[in-house]
Amino acid sequence: MLWSLVRPLLFQGDAETTHERTVSMISALGHTGAGRALLRAVSRQSLVPAAAATRVWDLEFRSPVGLAAGFDKNGVLLQALPHLGFGFAEIGSVTPRPQPGNPRPRLSRDPSRHAIWNAMGFNNDGVEVVARRLEHAREQGWIPCNFPIGVNLGKNKDTPNEEAHRDYLEGARRFLSVADYLVINVSSPNTPGLRALQEPEGIRRIVDPILESRAGSRPGVPVLLKLAPEIGGTALAELLGALEDRTDGWILTNTLQSNSGGLSGGPLAELSRARLLEAAGQTKKPIISVGGVLDPEEAARRVRAGASLVQAYAGYIYGGPAFPAELAAAISRVR
Numbered sequence: 109m110l111w112s113l114v115r116p117l118l119f120q121g122d123a124e125t126t127h128e129r130t131v132s133m134i135s136a137l138g139h140t141g142a143g144r145a146l147l148r149a150v151s152r153q154s155l156v157p158a159a160a161a162t163r164v165w166d167l168e169f170r171s172p173v174g175l176a177a178g179f180d181k182n183g184v185l186l187q188a189l190p191h192l193g194f195g196f197a198e199i200g201s202v203t204p205r206p207q208p209g210n211p212r213p214r215l216s217r218d219p220s221r222h223a224i225w226n227a228m229g230f231n232n233d234g235v236e237v238v239a240r241r242l243e244h245a246r247e248q249g250w251i252p253c254n255f256p257i258g259v260n261l262g263k264n265k266d267t268p269n270e271e272a273h274r275d276y277l278e279g280a281r282r283f284l285s286v287a288d289y290l291v292i293n294v295s296s297p298n299t300p301g302l303r304a305l306q307e308p309e310g311i312r313r314i315v316d317p318i319l320e321s322r323a324g325s326r327p328g329v330p331v332l333l334k335l336a337p338e339i340g341g342t343a344l345a346e347l348l349g350a351l352e353d354r355t356d357g358w359i360l361t362n363t364l365q366s367n368s369g370g371l372s373g374g375p376l377a378e379l380s381r382a383r384l385l386e387a388a389g390q391t392k393k394p395i396i397s398v399g400g401v402l403d404p405e406e407a408a409r410r411v412r413a414g415a416s417l418v419q420a421y422a423g424y425i426y427g428g429p430a431f432p433a434e435l436a437a438a439i440s441r442v443r
């Protein structure tokens with residue numbers, strides 16, 4: 109109710125500037141006990157039912173509702189993330205070297221469709237800086253054991269596709285000791301040519317060295333693959349079949365390619381749900397469903413369709429602070 113009054117004010121300015129200000133505010137609140145209590149109150153975290161807790165891979169999730177990649181690309185909200193009503197969060201995408209991303213403006217909203225368009229292009233602080241932030245957060249005890257932190261890995265823009273596997277391996281090596289799960293993201297539409305890697309051989313070249321490295325350090329860390337919504341039918345069946353033994357799960361889906369960028373939210377909902385339904389019949393590995401989860405009913409529907417976990421980005425922007433808790437409550441009712 110209150111959010112419906114606040115939202116139009118927030119939506120008046122440039123979308124990326126508003127996002128940066130919101131992140132700064134949440135970050136500041138996360139640094140004090142009173143601020144964290146305020147975040148929990150505003151997000152109505154107490155409404156997340158105990159029955160929402162779930163176990164996937166070997167990880168405990170306070171709730172199956174996670175914050176999707178891209179909201180906290182740099183891990184600057186780690187002290188606050190467990191107080192926003194979510195059950196887990198994915199930081200990144202992170203690339204080996206820091207990079208500025210594409211020129212602005214590169215983020216906009218279309219409230220009439222509950223859509224977000226972005227062409228960010230993996231702007232981020234780089235693997236080392238973000239890994240140190242995550243290590244620091246763990247040392248400080250900011251991350252509860254039932255609040256997994258995933259790290260989404262990308263490649264630098266100027267790394268040619270033939271060398272891409274090195275970028276992903278560098279990210280994986282650095283984060284294996286500190287992340288709860290890793291995501292190989294070859295599905296962003298905003299890094300030229302990246303999606304060309306989304307075929308069995310391209311992904312195998314990336315995944316195999318990571319699995320080898322994992323075997324020698326932390327064999328239990330799940331490594332997931334995040335795919336684009338455009339991949340369906342036989343192409344999806346081929347990928348699922350070829351990579352079933354090389355992945356611990358799937359994240360379906362990334363944004364829908366549109367006007368040199370990617371669309372999230374409303375325009376993605378049907379396709380993302382369709383990909384979940386297709387994949388659920390073809391894989392035994394857990395699926396995180398993301399894309400157009402805009403209300404509690406849709407979240408429940410995704411779980412009924414076979415998702416082990418759901419994530420949201422656009423739905424959180426349009427639904428407001430209590431959105432994650434409302435989703436968790438709805439999912440608990442159907443499980």
Ligand SMILES: Cc1cc2nc3c(=O)[nH]c(=O)nc-3n(C[C@H](O)[C@H](O)[C@H](O)COP(=O)(O)O)c2cc1C
Binds near residue numbers: 226372376401
């Ligand atoms: C501004 C913005 C930045 C994003 N950045 C990333 C990213 O760095 N890595 C990634 O895998 N997905 C990224 N995403 C995609 C989201 O994680 C998610 O897959 C997509 O938005 C669909 O979910 P939604 O409809 O709930 O927003 C981004 C999305 C938005 C809106």
